[in-house]
Amino acid sequence: MNGLRIRFPDGDEAVRGVSFDLAAGEVFALVGESGAGKSLTARALLGMVPRGVTVRGRVLLDGGPVTRAHLGRRVAWIPQDAVSALSPVHRVEDQLAFAVRAVARAGRREALSAARGALAAVGLGPEAAGAYPHALSGGMRQRAVIALALVNGPALVVADEPTTALDPERREQVLALLRERCAAAGATLLLVSHDLTAVRRHADRVAVMYAGRITELGGAEPVLERPVAPYTRGLLASLPRPGVPRRTRLPVLAGSPPAPGTAGAGCGFAPRCPGADDLCRREEPALRTVDGRAVVCHHPSGEAA
Ligand SMILES: Nc1ncnc2c1ncn2[C@@H]1O[C@H](COP(=O)(O)OP(=O)(O)OP(=O)(O)O)[C@@H](O)[C@H]1O
Numbered sequence: 001m002n003g004l005r006i007r008f009p010d011g012d013e014a015v016r017g018v019s020f021d022l023a024a025g026e027v028f029a030l031v032g033e034s035g036a037g038k039s040l041t042a043r044a045l046l047g048m049v050p051r052g053v054t055v056r057g058r059v060l061l062d063g064g065p066v067t068r069a070h071l072g073r074r075v076a077w078i079p080q081d082a083v084s085a086l087s088p089v090h091r092v093e094d095q096l097a098f099a100v101r102a103v104a105r106a107g108r109r110e111a112l113s114a115a116r117g118a119l120a121a122v123g124l125g126p127e128a129a130g131a132y133p134h135a136l137s138g139g140m141r142q143r144a145v146i147a148l149a150l151v152n153g154p155a156l157v158v159a160d161e162p163t164t165a166l167d168p169e170r171r172e173q174v175l176a177l178l179r180e181r182c183a184a185a186g187a188t189l190l191l192v193s194h195d196l197t198a199v200r201r202h203a204d205r206v207a208v209m210y211a212g213r214i215t216e217l218g219g220a221e222p223v224l225e226r227p228v229a230p231y232t233r234g235l236l237a238s239l240p241r242p243g244v245p246r247r248t249r250l251p252v253l254a255g256s257p258p259a260p261g262t263a264g265a266g267c268g269f270a271p272r273c274p275g276a277d278d279l280c281r282r283e284e285p286a287l288r289t290v291d292g293r294a295v296v297c298h299h300p301s302g303e304a305a
Pocket residue numbers: 008014032033034035036037038039040041050259260
């Protein structure tokens with residue numbers, strides 16, 4: 001994706017020049033505070049932006065632009081809650097079989113067998129496969145959604161907060177399963193998540209977004225263990241740490257991100273950044289490479305001007 005810009009009908013720009021390439025088979029995470037533009041970016045990858053919204057920039061897959069027509073074939077979407085992905089009035093296996101027949105010339109029996117195979121691969125046996133979604137637990141429904149996403153062998157799976165509807169124990173299981181199934185299918189996984197601990201565990205690379213831009217992009221381990229952008233450092237400082245009692249007040253990022261369209265000159269993070277100086281307030285920082293990752297900041301790692 002190159003220079004992605006997303007503008008609302010009122011002229012506000014919520015995504016302002018986001019670029020990244022996805023490698024085949026990798027797990028790429030988008031993180032950042034609420035409103036950073038993660039979902040819009042993820043949806044743009046699938047040609048799924050709301051009506052009236054202008055998308056500029058290119059999203060390429062297999063050398064061609066991604067359109068809605070790819071959905072369910074070359075690209076698949078996993079939403080936050082399984083309820084919106086599954087129809088309440090059809091058995092789970094029938095929904096998968098229907099998805100198979102929507103893209104391939106397959107007989108009923110053949111499609112059903114493919115559906116059952118995909119469900120078995122996520123640990124859903126015949127009983128769950130033949131059930132209606134409401135009869136399944138939240139974790140089982142999310143497994144069914146993963147099977148549905150993967151049943152047609154997509155090259156790219158986009159999952160926006162795929163486990164937030166689940167309890168913490170199930171979250172880890174479902175995320176591990178999603179990653180494992182994508183790896184087995186050779187599919188790239190784009191994961192939108194607030195959970196930096198899960199991202200550190202499951203992603204190969206991570207892009208940290210702030211106010212419609214990427215501020216730091218690189219390997220998940222270096223970026224989340226040794227962040228160089230002040231924003232990434234602030235985001236990590238607000239994480240609970242193992243061994244620190246839950247009730248302890250955690251340092252959080254002071255202030256809030258600018259609303260789309262309100263960003264002025266200079267770095268968008270300057271009003272909240274402990275290291276901001278005149279240069280930051282005057283000039284928008286350009287992309288540079290520091291310690292093996294891409295960073296958009298005048299003073300990465302607190303380096304002086
Ligand atoms: N349909 C819309 N009309 C107007 N503004 C919108 C619309 N959808 C999103 N926005 C705005 O665009 C910005 C980015 O939204 P987006 O949903 O991509 O954020 P996000 O990073 O996914 O946040 P969250 O973590 O809360 O899901 C936000 O400021 C949001 O208010």
